[in-house]
Amino acid sequence: SWFLWSLPGPRLIPPAPGSRMSRRQTLTLVSMASVNFSSMICYSILGPFFPSEALKKGASQTVVGLIFGCYAVCNLLGSLILGRYIVQIGAKFMLVAGLFVSSGCTILFGLLDRVPAGPAFIGLCFVVRSVDAVGFAAAMTSTFAMTAKMFPDNVATVLGSLEIFTGLGLILGPPVGGWFYQSFGYEVPFLLLGALLLLMVPFNVYVLPSIEADPCRDSFLRLLGRGRILLVCYVVFTLSAGLGFLDATLSLFAIQTFQLSSGLVGVVMLGLSLPYCLASPLMGVVTDRFPTSRIPLMVAGGGVTALSFCLLGPAPFLHVTSELWLLVLALGLIGFSLGMTAIPTFPEIITCAYEDGFQEGLSTLGMVSGLFGAVWSLGMFYGPVVGGLLTQNLSFQWAAAVQGALALLGVSTRPDRTGPGFKPGSRDRGRGGAV
Numbered sequence: 001s002w003f004l005w006s007l008p009g010p011r012l013i014p015p016a017p018g019s020r021m022s023r024r025q026t027l028t029l030v031s032m033a034s035v036n037f038s039s040m041i042c043y044s045i046l047g048p049f050f051p052s053e054a055l056k057k058g059a060s061q062t063v064v065g066l067i068f069g070c071y072a073v074c075n076l077l078g079s080l081i082l083g084r085y086i087v088q089i090g091a092k093f094m095l096v097a098g099l100f101v102s103s104g105c106t107i108l109f110g111l112l113d114r115v116p117a118g119p120a121f122i123g124l125c126f127v128v129r130s131v132d133a134v135g136f137a138a139a140m141t142s143t144f145a146m147t148a149k150m151f152p153d154n155v156a157t158v159l160g161s162l163e164i165f166t167g168l169g170l171i172l173g174p175p176v177g178g179w180f181y182q183s184f185g186y187e188v189p190f191l192l193l194g195a196l197l198l199l200m201v202p203f204n205v206y207v208l209p210s211i212e213a214d215p216c217r218d219s220f221l222r223l224l225g226r227g228r229i230l231l232v233c234y235v236v237f238t239l240s241a242g243l244g245f246l247d248a249t250l251s252l253f254a255i256q257t258f259q260l261s262s263g264l265v266g267v268v269m270l271g272l273s274l275p276y277c278l279a280s281p282l283m284g285v286v287t288d289r290f291p292t293s294r295i296p297l298m299v300a301g302g303g304v305t306a307l308s309f310c311l312l313g314p315a316p317f318l319h320v321t322s323e324l325w326l327l328v329l330a331l332g333l334i335g336f337s338l339g340m341t342a343i344p345t346f347p348e349i350i351t352c353a354y355e356d357g358f359q360e361g362l363s364t365l366g367m368v369s370g371l372f373g374a375v376w377s378l379g380m381f382y383g384p385v386v387g388g389l390l391t392q393n394l395s396f397q398w399a400a401a402v403q404g405a406l407a408l409l410g411v412s413t414r415p416d417r418t419g420p421g422f423k424p425g426s427r428d429r430g431r432g433g434a435v
Contacts, residue, residue, distance in 0.1 A: 024150070024209045025150055025151065027207045027208065027209060028146060028147070028150045028208065028209060029158070029161075029162075030207055031095075031203075031204050031207050031208040032143050032146070032147055032162050033162055033164075033165040034165075034200050034203060034204065035095065035099065035139055035140075035143050035200065035204065036143065036162050036163070036165040036166045036169065037165040037166070037168055037169045038099075038169070038193075038196055038197045038200045039099075039102065039136060039139055039140070039169065039197065040165075040166050040168075040169025040170050040173065041168075041169035041170075041172050041173040041176070041193055041196070042102065042103075042106045042169075042173070042193045042194065042196070042197050043136070043169070043173065044169060044170045044173030044174055044177070044269075044273075045173045045174065045176065045177030045189050045190070045193060046068075046177070046247070049177065049178060049181040049186075049251070050064075051064045051248065051249075051251055051252050052251070052252065052255065053113070053186060054067065054121075054122075054125070056117070057117040057118070057121045057122070058117045058118045058121065058122070059121075059122055059125075060392070061249075061252070061388050061391060061392045062385075062388050062389055062392055063122060064248055064384075064388060065248045065249075065384040065385045065386075065387065065388025065389065066126075066384070066385055066388075067122070067125050067126060067129060067384075068129075068244060068247055068248045068380070068383075068384035068385075069244070069380070069381040069382075069384045069385040070126050070129055070130055070133075070381075071129045071130065071132065071133040071136075071380070072133070072240075072244065072377040072378065072379075072380035072381035072382075072384070073130075073133075073377070073381050074129075074130040074131075074133035074134055074137075075133040075134070075136060075137045075373065075374075075376075075377035075380070076137075076373075076374045076377035076378055076381065077134075077374075078133060078134040078136075078137030078138065078141075078373075079137045079140075079141050079369075079370045079371075079372075079373030079374040079376075079377060080370050080371070080374045081370075082094060082137055082138050082141050082142075082366075082370060083141050083145075083366045083367050083368075083369050083370015083371065083373065083374075084366070084367060084370060085366075086141065086142060086145055086362065086363070086366030086369075086370075087362055087363045087366065090210070091142045091145060091146050091149075091210075091362065091366070092142070092146075092208050092209070092210050094138045094139075094141070094142040095138065095139050095142040095143060095146070095204060095208065096201055096204055096205055096208070097135075097138060098134075098135045098136065098137070098138025098139030098140075098142070099135070099139050099197060099198075099200050099201050099204065100135070100198070100201050101131065101132070101134065101135030101138070102132055102135035102136050102139065102197055103194050103195070103197035103198035103200075103201065104194070104198075105128050105129075105131050105132035105135060105194075106132065106190050106193060106194030106197055107190060107191055107194035107195070107198075108128050109125075109128050109129070109132070109190050109194075110186065110187045110188070110189065110190025110191045110194065111187065111190075112124055112125060112128065113185075113186040113187060133377075137373055137377070140369075140373055141366065141369045141370050141373050142366075142369075143369075144159075144346065144365075144368075144369035144372065144373070145362060145365040145366045145368075145369040146208075146362075147159060147162065148346075148350060148365045148368075148369075149361075149362050149365055152360075154288055155288070155346065155347045155350065156283070156284040156285075156287040156288045156343055156344065156346075156347045157281075157284040157285050157288045158284070159280075159284055159343060159346060159347075160280045160281040160282070160283055160284020160285065160287075160339075160343050161280075161281045161284060163276070163277070163280030163281070163284075163339070163343065164277055164280060164281055166277075166280075167273050167274070167276050167277025167278075167280060168277060170269075170272075170273035170276070170277070171270055171273040171274055171277060173193075174265070174267075174269040174270070174273075175267055175269075175270065176189070176193075177189040177193075178261075178264075178265060178267075180192065182261065222356070222358075223353060223356075223358070223367060223368070223371060224371075225356075226352050226353075226356055228348075228352050229349055229352045229353070229371075231410075232298070232345050232348050232349055232352070233349075233371070233375045234410055235298050235302065235341060235345060235410045236342070236345050236372060236375045236376055236379065237375050237376075237378055237379040237382070238302065238305070238379065238403075238406045238407045238409075238410045239305070239338055239341055239342055239376075239379065239407075240375075240376040240377070240378070240379030240380045240383065241379035241380070241382045241383035241386075241387075241403065241406060242305065242309065242334065242379075242383060242403045242406075242407065243338075243379075243380070243383065244379060244380040244381070244382065244383025244384045244387070245383035245384065245386075245387035245399065245400070245403050246272065246334075246383075247380075247383070247384060248383070248384035248387060248388050249384075249387055249388065249391045249396055249399065250265075250269070251265045253391075253396040254268055254327070257322055258324050258327075268324075268327065268328060268331070269331070271327075271328040271329075271331035271332045271335065272331040272332070272334055272335040273335060274332075274335065275332045275333075275335035275336040275339070276335035276336065276338050276339050277335075278336075278339075279335070279336045279338075279339025279340060280339045280342075280343055282339070283297065283339050283340055283343040283344065284343050287343060287344045287347065288347075291347070291351070293344075294344035294345075294347070294348050295344075295348075297340045297341065297343075297344050298340070298341050298344055298345065298348075298410075299411050300337075300340060301337040301338070301339075301340030301341030301342075302337070302341055302407045302408070302410045302411040303407075303408070303411050304333055304334075304336070304337035304340070305333075305334060305337040305338070305341065305404070305407040306404040306405070306407040306408035306411065307333070307404070308330045308331075308333035308334045308337065308404070309330070309334065309400045309401065309403045309404030309407065310400070310401055310404045311326060311329070311330040311333075312327060312330040312331070312334075312400040313395070313396055313397030313398070313400045313401065314326065314330075314397065315397055315398070315400065315401035315404070316395075316397050316398065316401075317401075322397075345372070346368070346372055349368050349371065349372065350364075350365070350368050353367075353368055383403070386402075387399050387402075387403065390402060
């Protein structure tokens with residue numbers, strides 16, 4: 001709490017010297033951190049061992065990609081619908097209900113190894129993952145909206161700080177999941193982490209404040225009618241597509257190329273999560289103090305991402321031998337560039353919406369959160385599905401190079417701070433200002 005108030009920039013309520021965040025803001029921050037951590041650790045445990053387990057159950061590489069991809073499609077639809085009606089449903093109820101659904105689905109997913117191999121196993125994977133995706137969409141949409149509502153003048157800083165817990169979930173998920181899988185089998189990782197997520201339900205019921213707001217009549221179509229928002233959304237798409245691609249293909253590539261165990265694959269994945277965890281709060285502070293740095297950070301991050309995906313395989317046209325240290329280095333660069341690129345996108349979309357005349361309040365923040373989640377999910381569908389097809393029919397090296405090309409295209413179509421209705425500094429308030 002003291003760290004966040006000590007940062008430069010305006011405050012939700014101008015504090016007296018030495019004052020701290022209000023109790024309501026502190027409880028919200030604790031709640032959001034718990035949701036980010038518990039949700040992401042449950043999401044990330046699949047990477048080290050599920051693809052190989054699914055192959056044993058009769059699924060192809062393409063089907064594994066589709067299982068990951070169906071999660072993204074349902075998350076996309078859920079984000080749009082729930083984001084539009086967040087005021088009517090209630091942000092607190094949406095978050096708690098989403099956690100409850102996700103915890104149940106995580107536990108059920110751990111019981112799927114008892115299902116016979118073939119169509120029955122594959123079909124239930126699709127069903128459970130789809131329902132889980134709607135729960136995750138509810139939790140994340142309300143988390144982003146409530147954070148922006150409670151901390152309107154330090155959105156990027158608070159989101160960057162919360163991404164520490166997202167990063168911790170991503171860091172701990174693969175090695176913990178891989179270790180439990182190796183030690184106790186398929187069921188235990190899902191049962192334990194599903195129980196952890198379930199414990200977050202009463203905790204958040206107690207600590208999370210209720211937020212009242214009036215609905216507005218604005219629509220997603222109007223939000224997407226601004227060119228700068230579309231370009232920022234494409235940047236978000238390229239980021240999530242890259243992560244989805246890695247989720248579905250990296251573990252198999254590492255196992256086959258370097259003969260790593262599932263546990264060691266989880267350790268290798270730390271190369272992606274740890275730099276992101278470290279970069280996010282730093283980028284949050286920078287973009288809140290200097291909002292004009294958002295676009296340059298997105299451009300620079302996209303360039304680093306493009307180069308890193310080419311090094312991941314590495315790409316055949318580089319004529320470089322695949323080495324484990326090079327793989328870890330490329331993952332580290334992707335993780336850091338993800339922090340550079342992802343953290344500025346959400347406050348940038350909010351700024352664009354307010355400049356276009358959207359009403360300031362929870363309803364608009366819910367739509368922005370829903371749009372962000374939907375675009376992120378679209379990339380998470382594209383990445384595993386198309387990446388799985390390219391890996392199966394070409395190679396992991398070429399598939400990774402294609403992901404790099406997507407990021408490079410985002411750099412070449414840089415979203416400038418120009419266009420109808422733009423007034424420099426109109427919504428970038430404060431010292432270098434935040435949203």
